[in-house]
Amino acid sequence: MPRSKSRLSIIPLGGVGEIGKNMTLYWYGQDMIVVDAGLKFPDEDMLGIDIVIPDITFLVENREKIRGIFLTHGHEDHIGGLPYVLREINVPVYGTRLTLGLVENKLREAGVHDVKLITMDGKSRVQLGQFAVSPFYVNHSIPDTVGFAIETPEGIVIHTGDYKFDQTPIDGRHADIHKLAQWGARGVLALVGDSTNAERPGYTPSEMTVGIKIDEIISQAPGRVILSTFASNIHRLQLMIRAAERHGRKVAIVGRSMVNNVQTSLQLGYLEAQPDTLVDPDEVNKLPPEKVVILSTGSQGEPMSALTRMARAAHRKIEIVPGDTVVLASSPIPGNEKFVARTIDQLFRAGAHVIYRGVHASGHGSQEELKWMLQLVRPKYFLPVHGEFRMQRIHADLAMQLGIQPDHIFITEIGDVVEFEDGRARLGGKVPAGSVMIDGLGVGDVGNIVLRDRKLLSQDGILVVVVTLSKTTGHILSGPDIISRGFVYVRESEALLDEANRLVESTLSKLVSDNVSEWSSLKTAVRDTLGRYLYEQTRRRPMILPIIMEA
């Protein structure tokens, strides 16, 4: 267990070697602060898992040291783990106004109460123990996103959070490059920087380019325009609403998460619409098509989203018809490509004109922006975070191109402790860290054995073999009965299952007459004989569950 008496430790608990569940621990002496508490979506081998959050064992063990959780912005991969964390550690949560607005909704839905939420803005400076935390604004695909300058006795750490530099931001609020330059001039100990787009050369386009495209599409569309994007991309929703207003169209919002986010953003003043712009989805069918814009969820092709349901005529209020223009203002998240393609096909089949490329700009800076950040901040040490290994690696290469020495760069894994003492950094030990899988109400109760079983079951199904043996003689009283699920279609495989039955019976009879009576031996014999036979016959390996009863 590493100590931190008179040294600063930076410990990524999530978001390195992976995309998602971002969480970073800062520790000095008796004080800890946490930046972000995200979730990620399960890998394809995590069958049945709903979401994944960071393992917070180390936080729980040190709960009396934790002074607060600081949030950079309101995306799920930065706030989605919060309800689970706060159930274990009730500490104050700091964030900007919109971020906390979204957090409030989230905590209410999760039934987590009595949390102290403290609003920060670009002028705040929060002193907690040995730390002083000052937010600075950055551009990102949700408003009110900040990074943090964290003053510590060892020096200043700049934690970027997700960012890009947008020269023409929708809300007119530029990234705080002057502050960054000032910290840089004062001297920054370490930069902890977002690597998400480290693979992309050049600059990420401004969100304004998306606005121009959307305006053009709406101006040319002969009928209704259905625009889908991430529900949290309030800037883009603003662009869409403005464009609709410019062209004299009403706007309906569909999809639960979009309705919620629009409501919150309108209330808090992050989104503006003229009083008569927004209409109820019920009203849409009464308006002429060329007067309608619909904003919808579903840009990732999620099977239950509003857009996908509209496409397959399964939405209660709105159906896609020929003459509609549908825009997917997004790019598929890796792993979602097939869902997105399927939705596009369904929209085309329904007769829509579908625009699914070129109406998107990433919320993360590309290589030239990452270089700008490195140059502004001029850190002594550098931790590329928020990315899979190759992204961290490439981000590190960029830093080296800018003159940061290789041994001043730490490509961390979760749980790694980077220690700073007397102005020098080194990789310390490790703290407990990992992934906690959430399945329904279960937090972390699904482990490798359960997942392995689900995998086996998903491939070739299961055979349950039930047999009752006599308590006195050990002979078969009833059965064997074989029940299968997910293995073969029973009605067409009677011969196979009959033979399997005979095989189990003869195997057991032989063992019983040889006076073998331990159930474990009987079960192993059934499993082996039956498994071999079924594999020979079908080249499948169903799970075999022998159940032996006594009567």
Added chain:
Amino acid sequence: MPRSKSRLSIIPLGGVGEIGKNMTLYWYGQDMIVVDAGLKFPDEDMLGIDIVIPDITFLVENREKIRGIFLTHGHEDHIGGLPYVLREINVPVYGTRLTLGLVENKLREAGVHDVKLITMDGKSRVQLGQFAVSPFYVNHSIPDTVGFAIETPEGIVIHTGDYKFDQTPIDGRHADIHKLAQWGARGVLALVGDSTNAERPGYTPSEMTVGIKIDEIISQAPGRVILSTFASNIHRLQLMIRAAERHGRKVAIVGRSMVNNVQTSLQLGYLEAQPDTLVDPDEVNKLPPEKVVILSTGSQGEPMSALTRMARAAHRKIEIVPGDTVVLASSPIPGNEKFVARTIDQLFRAGAHVIYRGVHASGHGSQEELKWMLQLVRPKYFLPVHGEFRMQRIHADLAMQLGIQPDHIFITEIGDVVEFEDGRARLGGKVPAGSVMIDGLGVGDVGNIVLRDRKLLSQDGILVVVVTLSKTTGHILSGPDIISRGFVYVRESEALLDEANRLVESTLSKLVSDNVSEWSSLKTAVRDTLGRYLYEQTRRRPMILPIIMEA
């Protein structure tokens, strides 16, 4: 059932509304020919399925009419279904030399014998019943690829197969544009054209551009160069071997499919290497790193491929070490993105310099090439095939831009019959068509119920509840015993399972004392009560399998 007396029917049995399992039936009177017999890989919801082939019910019903199967090229999505088709219908198979070389290997491995394989080349014209089939060369990502001009009593049909127009082909063999122009001048009834890249504007780059890049990479690499690509991309392997030779390096081949393909291609003269270029993988570690090139499978990040095993130090002969340059000369097939990303990360972690973008050219023509084909052939009717719906749709739009009338374009689904009679086409009926899933040795025995069960099992696992009732009194003699798999980790959920047990017991006792004795009622009660309880407690819905025994 549609008839075809004095008319031509074109019936796509696979490859429309989907990528893969290409198969098209041509039918005139008493004669049928089939073009291609491909497979596709299962969708993510086809749990446990190995491959998918076209439903050939209609071919089997008409087997006495089928005169032959014509193959355009040796890719799996065009030949992979052949062993299954030939087991049902033994007809002659026509193809170019390399295609049949690959088919021969495939049939041998599948244990399919006594098939008549007939080699064609660019000068062939095969008359079978009312059809005369003339292959024409096109460019594609495997050598010896052809399309077919199919002369019928109704007119000429041009079936492109997969194609691009490469102005600088590696083997010097250009696409037969002169032949296409001649057919076009004579008058073409219908074009059946590849839509794979219909979404991509412009031209697909020449394979030669990949060669230039590979040469540059090898010339600059300080140590070994490991190049991975599709095992069947013989042109690219040729480029790699030539570049290695130019820079005085030896070449080792790893990965079973690549070893096989290289062997077949060398034997048949589709691949050339100087006598001392190729070395055994065992030799590689004895050579100086700067003298080594390794060609490997695994460009799609397949977990068991040579490249992935090398990356995680699990390959018997070769391990990735710092100083290695690894090139993924490929682009991820949709659905493989995460596997590819994981492999790249592993390679970076192993210390390699990894190049994974920009060393690839597609084998399919982009929009401008599709327009060239349409212009050369000038068909009266057009069937965009080989693509998902949106690709067919966009290909149709391109054809309309070139002046083909909308009602002369047929965007088909599998089983659709496009009928041509007296020079006019119309959409006729439908023939049986669909997907046959292959799981182990089972062909089509896994249906929707089995898949639904696998899906359920994969999400929340299974609970088996076993109870023995007295034959005489109906009371519980033993049990209930609950066994679970893939649901919860049993040791940590004892209380939950104990309570479940009590619940089943009380439910059954009550029913028994109420004189309910039909097993179906008892089972339904157990399923409902237990299901409700478990959902309340865990928000999971495991499959519940009640087993009631009598003694």
